[in-house]
Amino acid sequence: MQIISKSLTFSYNEKANFSRRALDGATLTVNEGDFFGIIGETGSGKSTFIQHLNGLIPLQSGTLTVGEFNLTVPKKRKEKKAFLKSLKQLRSKVGMVFQYPEYQLFAETVREDVAFGVKNFFPNASQEEVDFKVKKAIELVGLDYNLVAEKSPFDLSGGQKRRVAIAGVLASEPETLVLDEPVAGLDPVSKKRLMSLLHTLHDTGVVKTVIIVSHDMNDVMENCNRVAVFENGKVVKECEPKSLFENYDDYALSRLGLPVTAYLTKTLKGVGVNVESSYKIEDFTNKLIEKYFENR
Amino acid sequence: MPFFKIMKAVELKNVSFKYGSGENLAVIKNLSLSVEKGEFLCVLGENGSGKSTLAKLINGLLLPDSGEVEVFGSNTKDKKSVYEVRKKVGMVFQNPDNQMVATIVEDDVAFGPENVGVSSEEIGERIDFALKAVGMEKFRFVAGQKLSGGQKQRVAIAGALALKPEVLILDESTAMLDPMGRKEVMQVAEKLNDEGMTLITITHYMKEAVKADRVVVLHEGEIVVSGTPEQVFSRPEDLKKYGLDVPRATYIAEKLKKSGVPIKSGILTEEELGEELCKLFQNR
Amino acid sequence: MLQDVTFGQYYETQSFVHKMDARIKLLALILYVVLIFVVKNFYGFLVVGAFLIVATIFSRVPLGAMLSSVKGILFLILFTVLLNVFFYQAPNETILFWVVSVESLTFAGFMALRLITLVLGSMLLTLTTTPVALTDAIESLLSPLKVIKFPVHELALVMSIALRFIPTLMAEADRIIMAQKARGADFDSGSLVARAKAMIPVLIPLLISAFRRAEELGDAMDSRSYSSSAVRTKYKKYRLTYRDLIGSIICVISLAGVILLNVYAGGIV
Numbered sequence: 001m002q003i004i005s006k007s008l009t010f011s012y013n014e015k016a017n018f019s020r021r022a023l024d025g026a027t028l029t030v031n032e033g034d035f036f037g038i039i040g041e042t043g044s045g046k047s048t049f050i051q052h053l054n055g056l057i058p059l060q061s062g063t064l065t066v067g068e069f070n071l072t073v074p075k076k077r078k079e080k081k082a083f084l085k086s087l088k089q090l091r092s093k094v095g096m097v098f099q100y101p102e103y104q105l106f107a108e109t110v111r112e113d114v115a116f117g118v119k120n121f122f123p124n125a126s127q128e129e130v131d132f133k134v135k136k137a138i139e140l141v142g143l144d145y146n147l148v149a150e151k152s153p154f155d156l157s158g159g160q161k162r163r164v165a166i167a168g169v170l171a172s173e174p175e176t177l178v179l180d181e182p183v184a185g186l187d188p189v190s191k192k193r194l195m196s197l198l199h200t201l202h203d204t205g206v207v208k209t210v211i212i213v214s215h216d217m218n219d220v221m222e223n224c225n226r227v228a229v230f231e232n233g234k235v236v237k238e239c240e241p242k243s244l245f246e247n248y249d250d251y252a253l254s255r256l257g258l259p260v261t262a263y264l265t266k267t268l269k270g271v272g273v274n275v276e277s278s279y280k281i282e283d284f285t286n287k288l289i290e291k292y293f294e295n296r
Numbered sequence: 297m298p299f300f301k302i303m304k305a306v307e308l309k310n311v312s313f314k315y316g317s318g319e320n321l322a323v324i325k326n327l328s329l330s331v332e333k334g335e336f337l338c339v340l341g342e343n344g345s346g347k348s349t350l351a352k353l354i355n356g357l358l359l360p361d362s363g364e365v366e367v368f369g370s371n372t373k374d375k376k377s378v379y380e381v382r383k384k385v386g387m388v389f390q391n392p393d394n395q396m397v398a399t400i401v402e403d404d405v406a407f408g409p410e411n412v413g414v415s416s417e418e419i420g421e422r423i424d425f426a427l428k429a430v431g432m433e434k435f436r437f438v439a440g441q442k443l444s445g446g447q448k449q450r451v452a453i454a455g456a457l458a459l460k461p462e463v464l465i466l467d468e469s470t471a472m473l474d475p476m477g478r479k480e481v482m483q484v485a486e487k488l489n490d491e492g493m494t495l496i497t498i499t500h501y502m503k504e505a506v507k508a509d510r511v512v513v514l515h516e517g518e519i520v521v522s523g524t525p526e527q528v529f530s531r532p533e534d535l536k537k538y539g540l541d542v543p544r545a546t547y548i549a550e551k552l553k554k555s556g557v558p559i560k561s562g563i564l565t566e567e568e569l570g571e572e573l574c575k576l577f578q579n580r
Numbered sequence: 581m582l583q584d585v586t587f588g589q590y591y592e593t594q595s596f597v598h599k600m601d602a603r604i605k606l607l608a609l610i611l612y613v614v615l616i617f618v619v620k621n622f623y624g625f626l627v628v629g630a631f632l633i634v635a636t637i638f639s640r641v642p643l644g645a646m647l648s649s650v651k652g653i654l655f656l657i658l659f660t661v662l663l664n665v666f667f668y669q670a671p672n673e674t675i676l677f678w679v680v681s682v683e684s685l686t687f688a689g690f691m692a693l694r695l696i697t698l699v700l701g702s703m704l705l706t707l708t709t710t711p712v713a714l715t716d717a718i719e720s721l722l723s724p725l726k727v728i729k730f731p732v733h734e735l736a737l738v739m740s741i742a743l744r745f746i747p748t749l750m751a752e753a754d755r756i757i758m759a760q761k762a763r764g765a766d767f768d769s770g771s772l773v774a775r776a777k778a779m780i781p782v783l784i785p786l787l788i789s790a791f792r793r794a795e796e797l798g799d800a801m802d803s804r805s806y807s808s809s810a811v812r813t814k815y816k817k818y819r820l821t822y823r824d825l826i827g828s829i830i831c832v833i834s835l836a837g838v839i840l841l842n843v844y845a846g847g848i849v
Contacts, residue, residue: 201365267573387800395796410812414813416814
């Protein structure tokens with residue numbers, strides 16, 4: 001499903017005199033099939049934005065549609081009630097993985113924890129159906145069901161816990177998966193594994209759309225096909241990663257730090273060497289090699 | 297002890313430690329390591345490699361099951377000297393929210409000196425000096441809650457500095473920060489090291505290891521690789537085996553080299569790589 | 581959202597009242613509470629009101645922050661008012677309609693004023709005094725109890741740490757609630773039992789998190805040489821200044837004013 005947000009504006013403590021505007025007219029489109037990256041500094045509004053996508057935060061002004069779903073809160077009491085009820089359906093379709101999702105685990109066994117979402121979203125499902133979905137989700141995140149299902153989630157390693165938390169979201173079979181800083185706190189190898197897991201889920205169609213929020217430029221450049229840059233609650237740039245650095249002087253971008261590939265492109269330009277900034281580090285290195293050996 | 301022997305800042309001799317009981321739970325296995333005064337040592341290791349346990353062993357928060365840990369000659373096992381050790385070893389932890397004792401910045405920095413009985417006037421001076429050292433003097437009367445992650449960690453460093461330590465350990469202190477915050481904290485730490493502070497950082501960000509004097513890689517409680525950053529990062533295969541990686545700049549440089557581009561070895565930072573590439577393309 | 585509750589949080593500025601000694605302010609609050617309960621007539625409340633206005637002006641706390649506290653207990657005030665309007669009985673009532681009389685209305689208004697001034701006064705203390713200063717003040721005022729081996733310092737430290745972690749844990753609870761809502765949890769419907777049960781997936785992670793934080797905080801305190809047996813010093817030396825003298829005088833004058841008015845103006849008018 002497509003996500004279209006127009007002039008989304010949101011303030012915490014809307015009515016109080018100390019209110020803080022977290023979103024200030026964010027306009028953005030995420031197409032079905034995207035591996036979409038949202039990047040921005042802490043406090044730029046990216047977390048507030050994604051919390052709108054499944055109605056965790058009620059719309060204040062602007063419009064937001066997620067697939068067929070219009071997130072404008074109806075004014076009439078009856079319609080509002082129906083709207084709030086229908087949010088549950090939306091939440092099953094837009095899976096949301098929060099930062100450090102392992103901190104939300106609570107059940108006695110991995111199996112029960114993963115089943116939590118399934119039971120909430122499909123209250124009429126039979127025990128077999130629930131078990132089937134749970135098993136599938138645990139296997140999707142690359143864990144051995146027979147090994148972990150009856151273990152306490154708190155006995156697993158950090159990386160495994162995070163996978164269990166992601167399985168807990170996948171189990172209700174969302175079409176879109178939104179992840180806030182999915183690799184925060186992981187070591188390099190776990191980080192790579194988790195990223196490639198997300199790509200596998202995306203490529204095999206388990207989830208149609210993936211949206212990741214990150215403040216690591218390199219992560220976004222290397223993994224996404226589209227990127228939006230948030231700054232002070234606005235989307236200041238929405239493009240393919242390779243066009244992200246056409247204007248190097250962008251304030252938001254310079255504060256976030258250039259990814260290594262863009263940094264090198266910029267540096268080499270300074271001495272009159274033009275290497276096309278490619279966002280994948282391997283491609284970029286190959287281009288450098290080509291450039292070095294051409295016209296010799 | 298012979299008179300001429302230079303005292304090590306930190307010395308671990310055949311240290312073993314495990315949590316609880318059971319066969320496979322050993323987190324530090326017969327580990328020996330010494331750190332010179334003024335050195336910048338970076339400990340790398342994947343999650344669960346025992347690196348945080350190592351940090352806690354150094355300042356006596358944990359005591360070794362066997363072996364000795366000494367800080368400037370004081371043994372952590374000795375009940376009398378463990379407080380001396382803690383005064384000498386300042387430590388900053390991972391979560392910026394879990395280290396502040398007091399609500400207001402200056403009260404928090406005062407906590408350490410209050411504990412060891414420093415006079416009120418001197419505590420005031422120490423707060424001045426510590427907050428200045430981390431560039432947070434403007435935030436003296438601010439509530440910690442209002443600070444960014446990087447600022448909170450700088451206050452935590454100030455809290456450690458107020459005890460006038462000789463060794464500063466950053467135990468994954470940048471793990472929960474954004475790139476700006478990481479930079480802030482590392483700049484402060486490197487500046488302190490330049491001024492003579494012995495610095496031990498524990499991290500899994502390869503980038504933070506490149507400026508260290510020495511890097512050790514921990515894996516399942518043992519030191520498996522050790523050397524200068526150049527030496528350590530010239531072994532990408534080994535690092536991968538231990539859950540780590542090389543800095544992106546090193547990765548690119550090595551790949552160029554393999555394809556026959558005459559680039560020098562031991563490139564660690566993006567700046568170095570950029571400079572080197574410019575030279576190469578100009579002299580082509 | 582939970583973390584937005586600013587009820588009585590320290591308002592940062594450097595005013596006359598802020599600079600007063602927390603012990604004096606605490607004692608003044610106790611006196612103030614006594615004052616409110618000895619007030620017998622509306623003239624007395626004029627004195628209390630004047631006192632509040634003067635104190636608020638000299639504290640430079642925005643009116644909004646003060647009044648938000650009243651909003652917080654609006655329900656309680658309404659409840660008290662209604663209760664008194666319907667159940668207060670006085671001899672020789674002037675009935676307006678049903679059981680509502682001039683006297684019951686007056687008394688209800690009186691009680692409401694009492695509640696409002698009570699909250700405003702305590703609010704002024706917490707808005708102008710950092711939790712640290714407040715716990716220090718409690719520690720100082722309770723210090724005679726050290727003679728009987730009462731752990732005054734530990735008590736004060738526990739209090740200040742608890743205060744320090746309230747916003748952190750509120751934010752954490754907020755995050756967990758959101759995360760479980762995203763997994764389809766429903767906290768707003770169903771029977772009371774069902775709702776209580778729905779809180780389990782929030783409470784368990786919150787509890788685990790609190791323990792994890794406590795452990796880390798303990799390590800952080802230990803590594804900063806904390807020890808309950810050691811001889812501690814205090815950074816902040818609280819010295820009484822002219823401000824405290826002026827403050828105390830104003831408090832005493834207000835109390836005297838109220839007592840005089842009680843004597844000369846009699847009961848509720």
